[in-house]
Amino acid sequence: MGTKQHVIVVGAGIIGASIAWHLTKAGADVTVVAEETGGVATPNSFAWINASWGNPEFYFHFRRRSMGEWKRLAAELPGLPLSWCGSICWDLPPDRLEAYAKEHGGWGYGIERLGSGEISAREPYLRNPPDFAVAVAEEGAVEPVEAARMMLADAQVRGAKFVSAVVRGLIRSGERITGVVTSAGMIEADHVALASGAGAVPIAASAGIGLPIEAPPGLIVHSRPLEKRLNGLVIAMELHMRQTAEGRIIAGSDFGGSDPGEDRRETAAALFTQVKASLLDSDSLTMDFFTVGYRPIPQDGFPIIGSCGFGGLYVAVMHSGVTLAPLVGTLAANEILSGEIDASLAPFRLSRFA
Numbered sequence: 001m002g003t004k005q006h007v008i009v010v011g012a013g014i015i016g017a018s019i020a021w022h023l024t025k026a027g028a029d030v031t032v033v034a035e036e037t038g039g040v041a042t043p044n045s046f047a048w049i050n051a052s053w054g055n056p057e058f059y060f061h062f063r064r065r066s067m068g069e070w071k072r073l074a075a076e077l078p079g080l081p082l083s084w085c086g087s088i089c090w091d092l093p094p095d096r097l098e099a100y101a102k103e104h105g106g107w108g109y110g111i112e113r114l115g116s117g118e119i120s121a122r123e124p125y126l127r128n129p130p131d132f133a134v135a136v137a138e139e140g141a142v143e144p145v146e147a148a149r150m151m152l153a154d155a156q157v158r159g160a161k162f163v164s165a166v167v168r169g170l171i172r173s174g175e176r177i178t179g180v181v182t183s184a185g186m187i188e189a190d191h192v193a194l195a196s197g198a199g200a201v202p203i204a205a206s207a208g209i210g211l212p213i214e215a216p217p218g219l220i221v222h223s224r225p226l227e228k229r230l231n232g233l234v235i236a237m238e239l240h241m242r243q244t245a246e247g248r249i250i251a252g253s254d255f256g257g258s259d260p261g262e263d264r265r266e267t268a269a270a271l272f273t274q275v276k277a278s279l280l281d282s283d284s285l286t287m288d289f290f291t292v293g294y295r296p297i298p299q300d301g302f303p304i305i306g307s308c309g310f311g312g313l314y315v316a317v318m319h320s321g322v323t324l325a326p327l328v329g330t331l332a333a334n335e336i337l338s339g340e341i342d343a344s345l346a347p348f349r350l351s352r353f354a
């Protein structure tokens, strides 16, 4: 083998961290360039690891494969803040919930049907458990910023360099991308991987590449830490919530990216009132802060992963990046370094928008 391949990873959220970690593990010479360590969307995420309803079968299997990859990664990087706490879900009318259970159960998802007594036994603080919900024991959550920081720190131990800078554009030489122009100067490399969330759009545009990515907002309220109230993820019709490793209850109202409106504080306060109302013994539950994050969502909802436009350029931008990070990290590192095409990434190429 010749010299090590040098890869610039632009982005230090959950996706950039995972790609950088997998590249260094595979022996590459890696430079991570980012404005924000820990990411932009990543710190504002609900961070539910799932392959839940609403997706076609091929994407269900991709997401579920990544759920397994989180376990592989945890074995390689002990101490990752993962919680395989399971979920209880009733954010669909009962007939559609039953259809979801039947369909995903048929695809191999471990779905259980629960009545209100069983729901109360699992989540005794729920004030009004529904008559019917489904539970998925294999779902979980991760504290995403800490996980990204752990992957980046381990990558640095393995030799990765970190440059805190703004990337202004790509350097092009003929049909290849050969580096990036940053606020700290030019950096050249064999490959550039754009794992910069919604920030990938202007960077790709500097080489004439259009990335059809939207960034709708998502509100999450965070309580002050308190003693155990929730055992797992609760995905109800009007809100979803979980208790973090720190003991905070965090909650959002929808996964679609609805606008929190002009008075975000008021919207957050109203959501927190709903959280309190949904739990027993909630007098000591107080809101600490709220976040409004922007979900990097490709126009058709599926990830954009792969080489695009020029040799030497790789893009990895997606929603559900928290669920998908370990799988995308390993597949992207392998495609970048080996040049081999991975068939499981075929549905996610940018060329589908052409």
Ligand SMILES: Cc1cc2nc3c(=O)[nH]c(=O)nc-3n(C[C@H](O)[C@H](O)[C@H](O)COP(=O)(O)OP(=O)(O)OC[C@H]3O[C@@H](n4cnc5c(N)ncnc54)[C@H](O)[C@@H]3O)c2cc1C
Pocket (backbone or CB within 6 Å): 010, 011, 012, 013, 014, 015, 016, 017, 033, 034, 035, 036, 037, 038, 039, 040, 041, 042, 043, 044, 045, 046, 047, 048, 049, 050, 165, 166, 167, 168, 195, 196, 197, 198, 199, 200, 203, 217, 218, 219, 220, 252, 292, 293, 294, 295, 296, 316, 317, 318, 319, 320, 321, 322, 323, 324
């Ligand atoms: C409210 C909300 C709830 C969510 N819930 C879930 C969920 O439950 N489950 C799930 O799987 N996913 C969820 N997501 C989606 C998930 O959080 C994102 O898909 C994921 O965090 C994207 O990570 P990323 O690393 O690609 O991007 P980001 O976290 O946005 O990181 C981008 C990185 O690129 C850097 N960057 C960008 N532009 C430049 C530039 N020009 N120069 C230098 N650096 C640059 C930034 O500094 C940052 O380091 C949610 C998102 C939101 C907002």
